[in-house]
Amino acid sequence: MNEEFTFLPKEIIPKKPDYFVWYTGTLGQAEWLIAFSKKLKGHSIPKRCKGDLSNIPEKILPLLSLEQPDLIVTDSQNIPLISIEITEQQAFGTNAQQRVARFWSAVANKIPSAYILPLESYQIEKCSNLEKVKRILEEKDPDKKKFLLFCETLLRIDGEKTYDNGITTIEELKNNIRKGDYNKIAGITEKSIGQLQVFLKKFVDIEGETVHLKNVPFLEHYHKVGNFYYKVYLRKPEVTDSMLLEWFNLCSRIVPTYPFKLQSDLRNLFRTNGLVHIIDDVENSYLSYRNLPPKPHQTKVVHKFCGNEKDEIELFFNFVDACIDREYKNDFLRKKVISPGEYWKEDLKRKWFKEIDSPKEIDSLQSGDFSCECKKFIGFLISQGIILPEVYVESFQKFEKAHIYKIYNTEPGRGLYDPYSGNLAVRDILFTRNMGSSEDLIKFNRIKPLVFLVDFKGESASKHKFIYSFIEALFQRKYAGDKTNNMTTQDKLVWLLKNIKINEFTKEIRCHILFSDLILVRRHLTDKINYELIFGVPTLLRIGLIDENDLAIKSMRL
Amino acid sequence: MVTEEQITKATANKLAKEEWEIIAVHPPDGQGPFTIPKSPQNRAIERASYHPDIVAIKKEKGNIKILLVECKVKKDDLREDVEKFEELANDPDSLYFICFRCQKFEGGPDLGVDYDDLSKRDPCDLPIEFAFAYQEGTGRLELPSEINGFKCRELNFQEKELI
Numbered sequence: 001m002n003e004e005f006t007f008l009p010k011e012i013i014p015k016k017p018d019y020f021v022w023y024t025g026t027l028g029q030a031e032w033l034i035a036f037s038k039k040l041k042g043h044s045i046p047k048r049c050k051g052d053l054s055n056i057p058e059k060i061l062p063l064l065s066l067e068q069p070d071l072i073v074t075d076s077q078n079i080p081l082i083s084i085e086i087t088e089q090q091a092f093g094t095n096a097q098q099r100v101a102r103f104w105s106a107v108a109n110k111i112p113s114a115y116i117l118p119l120e121s122y123q124i125e126k127c128s129n130l131e132k133v134k135r136i137l138e139e140k141d142p143d144k145k146k147f148l149l150f151c152e153t154l155l156r157i158d159g160e161k162t163y164d165n166g167i168t169t170i171e172e173l174k175n176n177i178r179k180g181d182y183n184k185i186a187g188i189t190e191k192s193i194g195q196l197q198v199f200l201k202k203f204v205d206i207e208g209e210t211v212h213l214k215n216v217p218f219l220e221h222y223h224k225v226g227n228f229y230y231k232v233y234l235r236k237p238e239v240t241d242s243m244l245l246e247w248f249n250l251c252s253r254i255v256p257t258y259p260f261k262l263q264s265d266l267r268n269l270f271r272t273n274g275l276v277h278i279i280d281d282v283e284n285s286y287l288s289y290r291n292l293p294p295k296p297h298q299t300k301v302v303h304k305f306c307g308n309e310k311d312e313i314e315l316f317f318n319f320v321d322a323c324i325d326r327e328y329k330n331d332f333l334r335k336k337v338i339s340p341g342e343y344w345k346e347d348l349k350r351k352w353f354k355e356i357d358s359p360k361e362i363d364s365l366q367s368g369d370f371s372c373e374c375k376k377f378i379g380f381l382i383s384q385g386i387i388l389p390e391v392y393v394e395s396f397q398k399f400e401k402a403h404i405y406k407i408y409n410t411e412p413g414r415g416l417y418d419p420y421s422g423n424l425a426v427r428d429i430l431f432t433r434n435m436g437s438s439e440d441l442i443k444f445n446r447i448k449p450l451v452f453l454v455d456f457k458g459e460s461a462s463k464h465k466f467i468y469s470f471i472e473a474l475f476q477r478k479y480a481g482d483k484t485n486n487m488t489t490q491d492k493l494v495w496l497l498k499n500i501k502i503n504e505f506t507k508e509i510r511c512h513i514l515f516s517d518l519i520l521v522r523r524h525l526t527d528k529i530n531y532e533l534i535f536g537v538p539t540l541l542r543i544g545l546i547d548e549n550d551l552a553i554k555s556m557r558l
Numbered sequence: 559m560v561t562e563e564q565i566t567k568a569t570a571n572k573l574a575k576e577e578w579e580i581i582a583v584h585p586p587d588g589q590g591p592f593t594i595p596k597s598p599q600n601r602a603i604e605r606a607s608y609h610p611d612i613v614a615i616k617k618e619k620g621n622i623k624i625l626l627v628e629c630k631v632k633k634d635d636l637r638e639d640v641e642k643f644e645e646l647a648n649d650p651d652s653l654y655f656i657c658f659r660c661q662k663f664e665g666g667p668d669l670g671v672d673y674d675d676l677s678k679r680d681p682c683d684l685p686i687e688f689a690f691a692y693q694e695g696t697g698r699l700e701l702p703s704e705i706n707g708f709k710c711r712e713l714n715f716q717e718k719e720l721i
Contacts, residue, residue: 005561026588027563088589126595217664224677225658226651267666270659271581272591279580289570289612290563291583291590 004048007031007286012042018076019044019324022060025070028290029086033071035284036296036317039324040073053503062109062558065503066511067421069102069113073324080106080558082323083113086293088262088275096240097426098419100247101511103257104428108441109558112256112323114316115248116293119261119343120213120236122274127229133222134229135160146170149218153233155199161186174200203234209305210342212236213274214266232269239351242344247426249338250435256323258334260316263299303333353403353431362406362453369427370404374449377402381520386531395543396449396517403431403448408455412463416454421511424452428515432538442548442556444538449517452536461523461530468521468532470509471496478504490534497537497546501555513537560693562586564720565629566611569691569713578614578625579669581660592659594652596645608646611691615660615669622671624660627689627713634697636690640705643688647706650681657684682707689713693720 006013008031021044023030030046037044049056053064057078063069071084083106085099099115106113127133136152136159139145144163150170151159157173165184167173176185177200182193201207203215216232223230237245244259251257264274276294281287287295296314303312310318315332322330340346353369356362359380362370374396381388396402405427407420432448433439456464465473468489475484475492478500487495493513502510512519513536521532537553540546546553563586570580584590590609612627626646628639646652654677662670676684690701691713702710 005559007563007567026585028585028588088591220663223658223673226654228651230658269666270661270663271667275591277582277591279583280574289567289580289583290585291588 004046006046008034008045009286013045014043016076017043017045019081020074020076020078021046022049022056022072022074023047023070024049024064024068025086026290028287028292029070032278032287032290032292032295033073033084033320035287036313037320037324038317039321044073059558061503062556063105063111065501065556066105066425066514067099067102067507069106073320080109080111081326082320083111084116084320085113086116088118095419097244097247098422100244100422101425102422103251104425104441105556107251107254107257108556110255111558112319112328113258114319115259116262116313116316117259118264118275119241119259119337120234121264122213122216122232122266122269123235124230124232124270124273127222127231130229133231137222137224137229144168146218147173149221152231153215153218153221154204155196156187156192157196158186174204199236203236209303211300211302211304213264216269217266220269237343239348242340242348243352243426243430245338245344246340246349247429248334250429252331252334252338253435253437254439254441256319256328256331256334258319258332259338260319260334261302261312261337262293263302263312265299303337305336306333308333362404365406366455367407369431370406371401371431371448372404374399374402377404377451384529384531386533388533391543392535392539395539399446399449401448402451402517403427404451404453406453406455408457409460409464410456410458412460412465415508416466416512417507420452421507424450424511424515432517442553444541446517446538446542449538450515451518451520452512452516454519454521455524456521457524461525464523465508466521467509467512467519467534470506471534474506474509489532493534494540494545497540497552498550500551502552503555505552560631560717560720562629562631565631565691565693565715568715568720569627569629569689570612570614572713572715573612573614573625573627576616578616581613581615582610583613584609584611594646594655594659597649597651608642608652613656613660615671617669621685622660622669623685623687624656624671625687625689626656627691629691631693632696633690633692633701633714634699636692636697636699636701639690640699640702643705643710647688647708653681653684653686656686687711691715693717 019040021030021033023046027046034040034044059078060072060074060080063072063080063083069083069085073081085102103113136148147170148159151157162185167184177196180193182188188196202212213234215234220232248257248259265276268274276299278287278292278295294313296317299311301309301311319332336342353371356370356372359372359377378393378396427450432446432450434447471489471493516536517539519534523530570583574580582592592613594608596606610626611629614625616623630636657671657676658673660671661673686708688708688710694714694716701712704710
């Protein structure tokens with residue numbers, strides 16, 4: 001039965017497995033999962049997913065149709081039980097959401113999923129503000145130097161000015177923050193003192209039922225390495241991460257979709273940016289030296305609410321075993337982790353997109369999210385000389401507002417696959433739907449259309465292949481007929497959606513056409529702007545040009 | 559058939575027996591936590607950072623050594639790894655960064671280098687060594703015994719040690 005290579009010891013390899021652990025990442029991850037799951041150990045074997053997905057049973061293919069999660073656990077009949085992703089990189093900036101399309105397929109098919117990731121982490125980065133860093137590191141007064149370094153590890157405090165204002169010791173500064181007295185703390189206002197108080201409480205004093213990552217010791221904040229200066233700092237969830245957590249929050253209304261925190265440790269600050277791994281596991285030597293996540297009980301308990309005494313990895317394995325039993329009642333403390341409060345504040349939602357009166361305001365930012373009146377947006381497109389067929393205009397005008405996700409690109413060699421496939425999957429859930437427990441994601445019942453607006457500038461304006469060229473090339477490869485003279489690129493996309501599976505679409509356009517009601521490409525050439533316009537799956541379903549029985553749509557369902 | 563991960567695991571096991579402390583392992587196709595930024599002039603070539611397959615540290619006769627290892631099943635496939643180490647050994651900023659990552663600090667690991675001291679040394683005097691690991695009898699590639707003054711060693715394994 002087991003023809004594939006495995007490091008698992010013979011005594012835990014079943015002759016007749018009850019479960020399979022399909023892996024697209026590393027064999028080590030699959031064996032780590034098997035080793036610590038009570039349900040899987042001795043009852044399952046790892047199975048490698050080939051890169052072209054040619055060995056994947058039809059029964060699980062829809063879960064891999066957009067992107068491939070690291071692990072999928074199935075029963076012996078290949079019925080999927082849980083989809084899992086593991087990453088060591090902390091979600092950051094626009095990359096924070098890039099893996100989300102991997103979970104979207106699981107949610108769409110009501111299969112639980114788990115994402116192990118560092119919600120907070122230590123970062124080591126080159127410094128940009130060299131003059132200030134040098135000044136602090138060369139400060140002659142050792143006490144003042146300590147004070148300035150401490151200030152640098154806090155949010156937005158101007159240490160030098162604060163020192164000149166008369167606050168000269170770390171304790172004095174901490175007391176003023178705790179009291180909410182921001183008058184002498186340079187850089188801090190009535191508005192931001194609250195954030196500073198929260199930071200001090202969570203990351204310096206470590207108070208509360210959630211054990212957050214300890215702030216970097218101030219003496220380790222700046223370092224000169226060779227010819228460069230580096231800063232070592234704590235990264236906590238910000239705007240894009242809050243969107244990610246809300247995504248899990250909303251999707252969990254349909255099926256458990258939970259993140260688990262990969263906990264870092266100051267002890268490993270420089271060696272691995274704080275990340276904890278299994279290095280040498282005496283009990284399970286087959287897991288040693290494979291850069292695997294920690295095992296249960298290896299890291300500290302971080303969520304102590306509800307009397308919990310389990311670390312995140314133990315909770316993760318409890319969740320995996322519950323999913324294998326198809327038992328979804330226990331939320332394993334996740335609701336508090338993903339809901340506003342502990343890791344992100346509700347008021348961050350205000351930063352998720354900008355409400356604009358005029359579509360022209362879109363050009364106030366190179367990239368970002370906007371919401372504007374749908375009629376005004378359509379009117380704006382028409383004013384630019386874009387010809388829109390009436391049927392499409394009507395399908396947009398029934399909505400009050402449209403959500404516009406704008407990006408820009410200047411490098412033709414840089415594809416729009418990562419991170420935008422995931423970013424669009426996030427926006428599909430956060431901004432365009434009324435997410436209830438019975439939501440069927442594949443029906444794309446919109447309350448607000450999603451527009452993906454791509455500005456190509458510089459060399460990209462004339463050379464980037466997104467999106468017409470990609471559709472045309474795919475059509476050429478797939479279409480066997482000869483009557484293509486009167487077909488527009490939009491018609492060709494409709495043909496493709498009717499005749500090929502979603503995973504056969506090149507990844508450069510797959511998620512983009514799936515999640516976007518409209519893709520608008522603006523090519524900023526020297527003397528003019530050229531437009532490319534494609535209506536995506538949600539619009540095409542809405543106006544009936546494709547339906548759920550068409551192959552691309554059908555292929556997303558288990 | 560032997561896999562690269564078997565070579566990596568066997569190498570780490572062997573080094574651990576020689577009392578090296580394994581700091582980080584970068585499995586094939588996986589993620590590696592020990593990254594070393596490349597100098598800007600080298601970045602255009604490929605990745606922006608080095609990710610050695612194994613990083614280990616050892617105290618011997620009062621001195622601390624850091625070892626970087628590249629692993630391949632076939633000896634002949636190590637050619638690019640030799641070039642990678644040559645590039646690294648000639649990049650002072652990267653060499654210092656390796657020591658920076660392996661430093662001792664308050665609350666940190668028991669074993670680590672005194673980075674403040676090392677940062678004053680000439681890069682050629684940093685306590686770094688390189689190694690290449692492979693399956694025995696898999697090629698004739700001549701591997702260097704030193705690169706830019708840094709000692710290099712070979713670790714090879716018979717098939718029976720790997721399976």
